[in-house]
Amino acid sequence: MCSISWVQILSYVTVVICGVGIAVKVIKTYALPIHLRWELYPIPHEKGFKYGGSYFEEVDWWKKPRKKNFLNFLKFLFIEILFVRALYHNNRKMWYVSFPLHFGLYLVIGWLGLLFLAAVLSALGLPAEHALILFLHGIATVLGVIGFLLAAVGCVGVIIRRATAPELQGFSAPIDYCNLVFILAVVVSGLTMWLVADPRFLQVREYLTSLITFKSAGPLGPAMTLHVVLFSLFAIYLPFTHMSHAFMKFFLWDKVFFEDDPNLKGSSVESRVASVLNYTQTWSAPHMHAGGTWSETASKGVKDEEK
Amino acid sequence: MPVERGAKLHQRELKMKKNKIFLEDICDPSIQMADIEPEKLMPLPYPYDTPEAQPAIKRLTDDQKARYESDLDGFLALKIPKPETKEEEEQLVKKFLEGLKKLLSRENNWTFLMPLMMSLEYCAKCQTCNDACPVYVASGKQEIYRPTYRSEVLRKIINKYIKPGGKAFAKFTGNEIDLNWKTVARLAELAYRCTLCRRCAQACPIGVDNGLITHELRKLFSQEMGIAPEELHKKGSVQQLEVGSSTGMSRQAFKDIIEFLEEEIEEKTGKKITIPVDKKGADILLIHNAGEFLSWPENPSAFAIIFEEAGLNWTLSSEIAGYDAVNYGVWYDDAQLARVAVRHAKIAKDLGVKKIVVGECGHAHKALMVIADRVLNEDLNIPRESCLPLLEDIVINGKLKLDPQKNNFPVTLHDPCNIVRLMGIVEPQRKILRKIAPQFREMAPEGVKNYCCGGGAGFAIMPSLNMPDWRSSVSSRMKFKQILEVFQDVIDPGIRKMVCAPCSNCKGAIRDLLEYYDAWEKTGIAYTGLVDLIVNAMVDIEGPFIEWPDEM
Numbered sequence: 022m023c024s025i026s027w028v029q030i031l032s033y034v035t036v037v038i039c040g041v042g043i044a045v046k047v048i049k050t051y052a053l054p055i056h057l058r059w060e061l062y063p064i065p066h067e068k069g070f071k072y073g074g075s076y077f078e079e080v081d082w083w084k085k086p087r088k089k090n091f092l093n094f095l096k097f098l099f100i101e102i103l104f105v106r107a108l109y110h111n112n113r114k115m116w117y118v119s120f121p122l123h124f125g126l127y128l129v130i131g132w133l134g135l136l137f138l139a140a141v142l143s144a145l146g147l148p149a150e151h152a153l154i155l156f157l158h159g160i161a162t163v164l165g166v167i168g169f170l171l172a173a174v175g176c177v178g179v180i181i182r183r184a185t186a187p188e189l190q191g192f193s194a195p196i197d198y199c200n201l202v203f204i205l206a207v208v209v210s211g212l213t214m215w216l217v218a219d220p221r222f223l224q225v226r227e228y229l230t231s232l233i234t235f236k237s238a239g240p241l242g243p244a245m246t247l248h249v250v251l252f253s254l255f256a257i258y259l260p261f262t263h264m265s266h267a268f269m270k271f272f273l274w275d276k277v278f279f280e281d282d283p284n285l286k287g288s289s290v291e292s293r294v295a296s297v298l299n300y301t302q303t304w305s306a307p308h309m310h311a312g313g314t315w316s317e318t319a320s321k322g323v324k325d326e327e328k
Numbered sequence: 329m330p331v332e333r334g335a336k337l338h339q340r341e342l343k344m345k346k347n348k349i350f351l352e353d354i355c356d357p358s359i360q361m362a363d364i365e366p367e368k369l370m371p372l373p374y375p376y377d378t379p380e381a382q383p384a385i386k387r388l389t390d391d392q393k394a395r396y397e398s399d400l401d402g403f404l405a406l407k408i409p410k411p412e413t414k415e416e417e418e419q420l421v422k423k424f425l426e427g428l429k430k431l432l433s434r435e436n437n438w439t440f441l442m443p444l445m446m447s448l449e450y451c452a453k454c455q456t457c458n459d460a461c462p463v464y465v466a467s468g469k470q471e472i473y474r475p476t477y478r479s480e481v482l483r484k485i486i487n488k489y490i491k492p493g494g495k496a497f498a499k500f501t502g503n504e505i506d507l508n509w510k511t512v513a514r515l516a517e518l519a520y521r522c523t524l525c526r527r528c529a530q531a532c533p534i535g536v537d538n539g540l541i542t543h544e545l546r547k548l549f550s551q552e553m554g555i556a557p558e559e560l561h562k563k564g565s566v567q568q569l570e571v572g573s574s575t576g577m578s579r580q581a582f583k584d585i586i587e588f589l590e591e592e593i594e595e596k597t598g599k600k601i602t603i604p605v606d607k608k609g610a611d612i613l614l615i616h617n618a619g620e621f622l623s624w625p626e627n628p629s630a631f632a633i634i635f636e637e638a639g640l641n642w643t644l645s646s647e648i649a650g651y652d653a654v655n656y657g658v659w660y661d662d663a664q665l666a667r668v669a670v671r672h673a674k675i676a677k678d679l680g681v682k683k684i685v686v687g688e689c690g691h692a693h694k695a696l697m698v699i700a701d702r703v704l705n706e707d708l709n710i711p712r713e714s715c716l717p718l719l720e721d722i723v724i725n726g727k728l729k730l731d732p733q734k735n736n737f738p739v740t741l742h743d744p745c746n747i748v749r750l751m752g753i754v755e756p757q758r759k760i761l762r763k764i765a766p767q768f769r770e771m772a773p774e775g776v777k778n779y780c781c782g783g784g785a786g787f788a789i790m791p792s793l794n795m796p797d798w799r800s801s802v803s804s805r806m807k808f809k810q811i812l813e814v815f816q817d818v819i820d821p822g823i824r825k826m827v828c829a830p831c832s833n834c835k836g837a838i839r840d841l842l843e844y845y846d847a848w849e850k851t852g853i854a855y856t857g858l859v860d861l862i863v864n865a866m867v868d869i870e871g872p873f874i875e876w877p878d879e880m
Contacts, residue, residue, distance in 0.1 A: 050442070050446070053434070053441055053442040053445070054434055054438040054441060054442075055438070055702065056438065056439060056440055056441060056442045056443060056702075057439045057440060057662075057699050057700075057701075057702050057703070058698045058699060058701055058702060059440065059443050059537075059540065059699075060698070060750070060752075061526055061529055061530060061537075061749065061750065062748070062749055062750070062751070062752040062754075062776045063752070063776055064752065067752065069752065069754065069755070072754055072755065072775055072776070073748070073749070073752055073754050073775055073776030074752050074753075074754050074755055075751060075752025075753065076752075077697065077713070077714055077717070077751050077752055077753050078716075078717055078752065078753055078754070078755055078756055079717055080713065080717045080718055080721050081683070081711070081713070082713060082717075083711045101533070105533050106533075107456070107531060107532065107533035108454070108456055108533040110531075111456045111457075111459070111460060111531040111533075112454060112455070112456035112459075112531075112533075115454050115455075115456060119454070186455075188455045188458065188474075189453070189454070189455060191350045191351060191471075192351070192453040192455065192476065192480060193453065193502075194500070194501055194502020194503075195499070195500050195501075195502065196500055196501045196502060197453070197502070263449060263450050263451065263452065265450070266450035266452060266534045269446065269449075269450055270450065270534045270535050272446060273446050273447075273450065273534060273535030273536070274535050276442060276446075277442065277443045277446065277535065277537070278529070278535055278537075281752075283701060284701045284702055284704070284705070284709060286706075286709060290702065291705055291706070291709070294702045294703075294705050295705055295706075297438045298703075298705065300434070300435040300436075300438055301435055302435060302436050302663075303430065303435070303436060304427075304430060304436060304551040304552055304663075305423070305426070305427075305551075305552050305553075306550060306551050306552055306553060306554040307554060308554070308561075308566070308663065308664070309551055309663055315438075315666070318663050318666065318667075319663070319666035319667055319669075319670045319703060320667075320670060321667070
């Protein structure tokens with residue numbers, strides 16, 4: 022254990038903080054109380070998704086079995102997250118720079134994932150020349166190079182666009198530029214590592230193997246050390262910023278826009294609603310009758326003096 | 329002092345000229361943030377494509393400006409009196425911050441906490457939503473009408489004044505906003521410059537909902553500070569719960585109107601119909617927007633004719649709020665929303681009906697069927713459905729004898745946001761129109777991508793001061809453009825054409841819009857509801873059921 026370097030320790034800390042940060046965010050979101058329905062059509066799991074239809078289009082809809090098309094939902098997520106379709110349709114100028122940035126980062130995540138998988142197989146005893154490891158590594162190399170390049174180009178593009186487009190200037194704070202520069206530093210350091218130190222990402226895989234096996238990684242060299250440090254710091258920082266929209270937008274869709282579960286008798290929605298109706302509200306306007314439960318508030322009228 | 333004032337005036341003129349209004353300018357008492365001038369608005373198609381064709385916009389009087397805080401854009405939805413003392417100013421800010429804390433708390437705002445928190449937290453400020461907003465685009469792209477403007481101001485206030493340590497790095501994090509009474513008053517007024525159509529949310533690549541943030545701001549002002557437009561609260565939901573209707577219609581007046589409708593139906597169609605009221609054990613409780621009884625009585629009459637002809641077992645209610653489907657709470661106040669919804673459900677329960685059917689009223693659809701779905705529990709959870717699929721069933725399955733040739737004039741369909749984008753009821757009304765209107769044509773965009781009528785979120789029923797001019801010239805402008813475009817090939821005023829709007833508030837907004845632009849005279853465009861067109865096509869009704877403006 023004593024031979025483990027400070028960079029490796031940083032990597033372990035990163036995994037813990039990033040993992041816990043994301044988990045806390047997700048758990049906190051799930052723990053929020055049920056909210057009133059606020060859906061927005063089209064909803065991918067609905068039968069009428071193509072034109073935006075819902076089960077409300079049917080007479081006596083509550084008597085009919087509800088079918089959710091989960092495949093359509095996944096298809097929507099896949100296209101929307103990977104290709105930022107809404108941006109493509111609604112803000113093409115931004116898409117030209119935002120898409121390479123996002124897609125590049127997804128490729129980088131894929132690069133890391135595949136190298137990690139290869140490292141796991143290697144740690145499990147598969148020889149380095151095994152076809153599966155070579156295959157995974159080969160794809161990872163392609164994804165990594167394209168990913169770093171795309172993300173770097175996209176990031177520079179987004180910085181330029183933020184700084185020059187009048188509609189973005191007024192809404193961009195120093196921290197927004199800092200965040201982008203941070204991403205740029207991560208991907209440029211990755212490119213530098215690839216160019217000057219590790220053209221086939223073999224060292225990266227070895228480093229990942231060392232993390233999995235808790236063995237010394239050996240000297241990494243300045244380019245790789247810089248990249249690992251920047252990558253780690255960014256991964257620690259990400260869950261605590263609005264940049265976590267990358268994964269949290271799933272909840273905006275799934276839990277708000279596409280959340281059209283009706284409150285049917287005997288359903289879980291009904292029991293959750295019963296629970297929140299017992300919350301006590303303390304709003305101060307006279308007509309609110311502060312101090313009562315929401316259930317009591319809903320049953321009360323408004324007296325003359327409270328209007 | 330005069331030099332300083334002169335400099336401020338110069339600064340103001342410069343900003344207005346360049347339309348260079350920044351987020352932090354909302355705190356600046358020296359400027360009016362926007363000025364709506366007809367020539368700067370989004371151009372309209374023929375015959376409104378010249379400066380002379382733009383109606384003048386009513387301005388506030390000096391007295392009104394002196395009494396109320398009006399330098400957001402020179403229009404007033406709220407009429408917030410200017411504070412007279414420093415203490416009053418501070419009180420306004422203090423109460424706002426208290427309300428903001430409640431808005432972000434579980435117990436006080438379980439109703440929308442998750443959507444609100446997520447929309448506040450994850451905006452990437454890419455401005456993709458801007459061009460989806462009809463108010464922003466139609467206004468000539470006024471900075472303050474960007475869907476992101478009020479949201480970002482609120483976000484900055486929360487980051488700086490509510491989050492721990494928010495003031496420490498305010499400049500670096502971009503939260504350098506100063507909260508003063510002016511900011512609060514302008515933010516309140518700005519919450520009433522959005523129709524809550526949620527096109528912005530639909531365009532967002534992340535799913536951020538600026539419409540929701542506006543809705544939550546309105547709630548904060550109403551539920552904590554007691555600030556809401558009189559038409560929505562005192563004369564709206566409060567009056568509905570006490571008198572029976574936001575129109576002020578009493579139970580007796582309602583019963584008198586029903587008698588009048590029965591006479592009208594007989595006189596107009598020869599059909600002797602007894603409209604069922606408070607019929608225990610009926611299958612259906614039909615609830616109309618009470619505005620229909622007063623402004624468009626032919627609409628509830630048409631429902632009665634269709635339902636009777638189709639042999640439905642139905643009833644209206646004469647109970648307080650039972651004859652008015654509106655629920656203004658949906659736009660500004662969760663408590664009022666819940667109270668009206670609970671009242672509607674109790675009436676249905678007492679009548680022992682199998683379901684509630686909502687008439688042609690968009691926000692009533694959404695309030696009772698969608699939003700209140702998680703308020704009405706257990707025995708109050710009476711099934712609720714839209715009139716549109718029921719009408720589709722009647723029309724498509726041949727329960728009425730119809731002759732489409734009786735509707736042989738150009739007809740287009742307006743999609744009420746609440747029914748279509750926010751509920752997914754898209755096809756039933758189209759199937760009906762395809763069957764009964766041979767010259768039916770779609771606006772662009774249509775369906776869930778439609779544009780709001782401009783009367784959404786309460787604007788249709790807020791006639792105070794110069795708000796109607798703002799509505800017709802700005803928030804309804806995109807809809808007017810769509811209507812004109814869809815009828816360009818038949819724009820000659822000699823050719824009568826119809827906008828079908830199956831929603832009372834949309835109908836009201838379109839009525840005012842057409843009047844504002846003198847559209848009947850200049851283009852021959854009129855408006856009506858869906859049931860009116862259905863009855864107009866009925867074979868066994870001799871004369872035309874719908875009336876064109878020149879026949880009234």
